[in-house]
Amino acid sequence: MRILLVNVPHPAIGSRIPREQLPPLGLLAIGGPLIDDGHDIELLDGELGPLPLDRLVAEVAARAPDAVLFGHSGSSSAQPIISSIAAEIAAQLPAAWIIYGGVHPTYFWREILADEPHVHAVVRGEGEETARRLMRALEDGTRLDDVSGIAFRRDDVPVGTPAAPVITDLDAYRVGWELIDHARYGYWGGKRAVVVQFSRGCPHLCNYCDQRGFWTRWRHRDPVRLAGEIARLHREHGVEVFNFADENPSAGRKPWRAFLEALIAENISVTLVGSTRADDIVRDADILHLYKQAGFERFLLGMENTDEATLKLIRKGGAISSDREAIRLLRRHGILSMVTWVAGFEDQTDADLWRSLRQLVSYDADQIQAL
Ligand code: B12
Numbered sequence: 001m002r003i004l005l006v007n008v009p010h011p012a013i014g015s016r017i018p019r020e021q022l023p024p025l026g027l028l029a030i031g032g033p034l035i036d037d038g039h040d041i042e043l044l045d046g047e048l049g050p051l052p053l054d055r056l057v058a059e060v061a062a063r064a065p066d067a068v069l070f071g072h073s074g075s076s077s078a079q080p081i082i083s084s085i086a087a088e089i090a091a092q093l094p095a096a097w098i099i100y101g102g103v104h105p106t107y108f109w110r111e112i113l114a115d116e117p118h119v120h121a122v123v124r125g126e127g128e129e130t131a132r133r134l135m136r137a138l139e140d141g142t143r144l145d146d147v148s149g150i151a152f153r154r155d156d157v158p159v160g161t162p163a164a165p166v167i168t169d170l171d172a173y174r175v176g177w178e179l180i181d182h183a184r185y186g187y188w189g190g191k192r193a194v195v196v197q198f199s200r201g202c203p204h205l206c207n208y209c210d211q212r213g214f215w216t217r218w219r220h221r222d223p224v225r226l227a228g229e230i231a232r233l234h235r236e237h238g239v240e241v242f243n244f245a246d247e248n249p250s251a252g253r254k255p256w257r258a259f260l261e262a263l264i265a266e267n268i269s270v271t272l273v274g275s276t277r278a279d280d281i282v283r284d285a286d287i288l289h290l291y292k293q294a295g296f297e298r299f300l301l302g303m304e305n306t307d308e309a310t311l312k313l314i315r316k317g318g319a320i321s322s323d324r325e326a327i328r329l330l331r332r333h334g335i336l337s338m339v340t341w342v343a344g345f346e347d348q349t350d351a352d353l354w355r356s357l358r359q360l361v362s363y364d365a366d367q368i369q370a371l
């Protein structure tokens with residue numbers, strides 16, 4: 001089947017910094033297995049440029065694929081754009097299958113299928129295996145009811161099939177890196193960059209976060225294989241910056257250390273940026289030199305608040321003492337800290353806000369992301 005993966009242009013600031021565009025890992029992650037299944041795959045990345053919406057529609061129509069697959073890493077906020085573009089494309093290519101996947105449609109498949117008659121099917125949750133099975137079923141004309149992890153309309157009513165099994169071996173599926181021209185993507189001051197993933201999910205249970213609803217449980221890739229993939233992307237494609245998509249890559253000290261050591265053994269000079277928990281940084285105080293040696297330049301620490309009572313309320317499970325300590329330890333190892341801080345949790349008063357804001361500033365992080 002001729003399949004076109006479409007990344008729509010997005011108005012968020014993260015999408016609009018000149019020369020600072022990262023490739024869409026989610027679409028590349030389903031692209032690899034679909035190529036390996038024998039499909040003819042192309043990626044149209046509307047974020048580059050960005051491509052004006054009418055040109056994007058015209059380019060899709062000119063390619064006239066058998067199926068158009070939509071997804072975006074700013075998933076909910078990209079929904080209105082995907083919705084209007086998909087409708088226009090369906091009007092111009094009435095025979096093409098319109099498929100939609102990612103975080104937002106996973107939760108809102110009923111609404112999407114009820115309101116958007118041009119969407120034929122939604123892929124729920126991680127898409128590598130499900131997309132393969134769905135495209136094969138569409139090509140062969142077999143029953144969609146037998147494809148787990150999707151939603152579609154039966155007699156005009158949106159129905160969901162049982163959830164697809166969680167992927168236990170993340171190395172069984174490869175990222176379709178050949179779908180992009182690496183020279184067009186940059187980050188960290190315009191350096192050639194990609195997004196990679198060591199693990200999926202997180203073992204913690206903060207009550208405002210639904211990573212568990214999406215990824216189900218924490219799993220990681222083979223540490224040596226990921227290090228080898230990073231080294232290959234650096235040596236063969238000149239990629240200098242690797243942005244980790246993980247919620248919590250260091251959740252398991254042993255595999256994380258194995259990854260850092262495997263990357264150090266590759267003997268390459270790369271910049272790594274990622275997110276993790278402050279208490280993992282404190283736990284790893286004795287091996288933070290390995291983080292730095294592997295290439296880590298910055299960690300985003302999801303601190304969310306500096307008030308013990310609020311942290312309990314949201315079941316963050318951290319302690320403000322480890323937050324401070326993590327920032328201090330990272331600085332001692334020459335790694336920047338970016339902390340996220342959230343205002344507006346239930347029951348917070350203005351006085352609570354001011355107190356915790358003053359406390360946040362006293363932590364002296366290198367960067368603060370206040371939401
Ligand atoms: C890296 C990242 C970014 C990067 C994106 C750069 C890039 N080009 O990728 C930056 C920093 C720019 C960014 C910005 C934003 N992000 Co962001 N980001 C992430 C992060 C950490 C990783 C994304 C990723 O690569 N995941 C790994 C891949 C493999 O997973 P995936 O994309 O979900 O894809 C899988 C499935 O969803 C599915 N799938 C996905 N697409 C499709 C399509 C089809 C057709 C199919 C079949 C399947 C499928 O299959 C894939 C493989 O299993 C996620 C959190 C996370 N861990 O996923 C948040 C996340 C996606 N971001 C989020 C948000 C809100 C944003 C912003 C809107 C923030 C803002 N207010 O500006 C902006 C949007 C701008 C943008 N360009 O995306 C939210 C989305 C929540 C939601 N309700 O939709 C997330 C989930 C974080 C969170 N929990 O809040 N982000």
Ligand code: SF4
Nearest residue numbers: 202204205206209247
């Ligand atoms: S530690 Fe972070 S990723 Fe894990 S549940 Fe809490 S907020 Fe979500």
